[in-house]
Amino acid sequence: MAELDTRARDLRFSPLEAVSHRLVAASATDSVSATELPFTTQIGLRGDASDAAFVKAVKAAIGLAPPSEACTVAVKGDNRILWLGPDEWLVVAPDDVEGALLAKLEKGLAKLGAVAIDLTGNRTVIELSGPSARAVLEKGCYHDMHPRAFPVGRVVGTLIAHTQLFLERASDNPETFRLYVRSSFARHMAEWLMDAMAEFNESN
Amino acid sequence: MLLIDCPYCGERPEIEFSYGGEAHIARPENPGALSDKEWADFLFMRGNQKGAFRERWIHTQGCRRWFNVLRDTTSHEIYAVYKIGAPKPPAPGEKPVAAKKPAAKKPAALKKGAGK
Numbered sequence: 001m002a003e004l005d006t007r008a009r010d011l012r013f014s015p016l017e018a019v020s021h022r023l024v025a026a027s028a029t030d031s032v033s034a035t036e037l038p039f040t041t042q043i044g045l046r047g048d049a050s051d052a053a054f055v056k057a058v059k060a061a062i063g064l065a066p067p068s069e070a071c072t073v074a075v076k077g078d079n080r081i082l083w084l085g086p087d088e089w090l091v092v093a094p095d096d097v098e099g100a101l102l103a104k105l106e107k108g109l110a111k112l113g114a115v116a117i118d119l120t121g122n123r124t125v126i127e128l129s130g131p132s133a134r135a136v137l138e139k140g141c142y143h144d145m146h147p148r149a150f151p152v153g154r155v156v157g158t159l160i161a162h163t164q165l166f167l168e169r170a171s172d173n174p175e176t177f178r179l180y181v182r183s184s185f186a187r188h189m190a191e192w193l194m195d196a197m198a199e200f201n202e203s204n
Numbered sequence: 205m206l207l208i209d210c211p212y213c214g215e216r217p218e219i220e221f222s223y224g225g226e227a228h229i230a231r232p233e234n235p236g237a238l239s240d241k242e243w244a245d246f247l248f249m250r251g252n253q254k255g256a257f258r259e260r261w262i263h264t265q266g267c268r269r270w271f272n273v274l275r276d277t278t279s280h281e282i283y284a285v286y287k288i289g290a291p292k293p294p295a296p297g298e299k300p301v302a303a304k305k306p307a308a309k310k311p312a313a314l315k316k317g318a319g320k
Contacts, residue, residue, distance in 0.1 A: 070213055070267075085267035086212050142205070142217035149215075156213070157266035158220055164265045 009096075014038030015124045015186035019194075026194040029201040032130035034193050036186075037178070040125055041098040043091040043105065045081070047114030057108030061101060062091055073155050075171050082155045082166060082180075090119070090166070090180070123166075124186045128193065129176035132200045137177060139196045143167070147174060161192040209285045212267045224260030226250045227272045228292075254278055256295035 016023065016036040027033030047054040049068040059065045064081050066089045067074045074081045082090040093101060098120045105116035128136065134145045140161040144150060153171035157164065163185045170176035181189045206218040232238055232246055251257070257277045262270045274284040274295055284293035294300040 085269060088267070142219050156216075157263075157268075158216070159265050 012039070015183040016126070016190050019187065019190050022194060023190060026197050026201065029197075030130065031132040031200040032128065032136055032197050034126055034128050034190070034197065036190075037125040037127055039095040040120070041091075041093040041095065041101065042119045042122060043093075043098060043101060044117045044119045045089040045091060045105075045115070046087055047109065047112065048087060051112065051114075054109070054112050054114050057112065057114070058105070061104035061108050062093075071154050071156055073153050073168060073171060075153070082168065084155075084157065084166065091116075092125075092180075121183060123180040123182050126179040126181060126186070126189065126193065127176065128179060129170075129173065130200075131175055132197075133175055133177055136193065136196045136200070137167070140192060141167070161189060163189055163192075165189070206280060206282065208261065208273065208282065210263045210266060210269075211271050211285055211287045212269050213263060216263065216266060220263060220265040221261050222264040224262055224270065227258040227260045256283060256298075258292065 014036060015038075017038070020036065023034050023036065027035065045058065045066060047058070047066070049055065049066055055065045058081075062079055062081065064074045064076045064079055066081050067083045070083060070086070072083050078094045080092045082092060084090055091101065091105075098118050102116060102118055109116055137160060138145055141158060143156055143158045150156065150169055152169050152174050155166055155168040157166050159165070160167070160179070163181065165182075165185075166180040168178040168180070170178060179189065207215050208218055208221055209215045210221075229246070229250075232242070235243065238246070254277055256274060258272055258274050260270055261273050262268065270288055272286050272288065272290075272292075273282055274286075274293060275282050283296060286293055
């Protein structure tokens with residue numbers, strides 16, 4: 001895929017762009033804030049983590065080895081690799097690098113029976129942070145948010161407000177969560193979050 | 205709500221999983237050679253035990269992998285969770301499945317002290 005030209009960049013809009021101003025208003029508090037991280041590059045990886053050639057090829061392309069430990073995230077600079085399953089990962093990188101990353105990955109994985117596929121746009125990312133972020137998520141999520149069950153640098157596939165998502169606890173801040181929500185569910189998730197956050201907004 | 209110990213992700217709430225019915229039902233090698241009754245038996249007939257029951261579950265919302273669970277259908281107690289293809293753990297009161305006997309004759313190269 002060619003890099004986006006300026007015109008396409010001007011025309012595109014993210015799943016939560018229409019409610020971004022309301023997200024800002026709902027975040028007017030010190031206790032919890034939500035923002036969309038739009039247009040992140042996302043690439044799905046399938047391969048065998050015990051195959052040294054696969055790990056080496058991914059490392060050469062992304063600068064990171066796919067984490068072999070369940071539910072962990074590997075981070076280097078702006079690039080992250082999320083563990084999704086025993087042979088499945090999601091590469092997350094800044095906007096507009098999917099073409100370059102895919103070309104490098106495909107070249108390295110071509111003969112290994114491993115797959116890299118462009119999933120950019122499948123999910124958008126909502127970053128929820130602040131001292132009350134955990135309390136907000138606990139209203140709609142059955143997963144144990146206690147640090148002993150969900151420490152920093154972890155990612156779990158679970159449900160919040162009946163919606164499947166990958167929930168990452170940022171490796172650098174236990175009060176920051178990233179919600180990888182399918183684009184078509186993003187509005188529902190944002191509405192649910194704004195409602196759940198309302199009680200923490202003192203200006204209400 | 206059950207807590208199911210996914211063999212890949214660890215303990216997770218039941219809501220993340222989907223049920224897949226009785227485990228260890230092998231698809232017949234040659235369906236065309238079966239009578240209608242035999243085919244119907246394979247398709248529809250299940251043990252429906254009261255007590256310890258081996259069943260399949262999939263971690264739909266998490267790692268999306270199938271695995272087997274040994275669960276008590278009356279108390280919901282989960283006795284064991286094991287990966288597809290792994291040896292069956294014994295149910296309570298059941299004799300452990302004996303490990304397969306090693307082949308009578310090992311290849312010479314694998315014998316202890318071979319090559320010395």
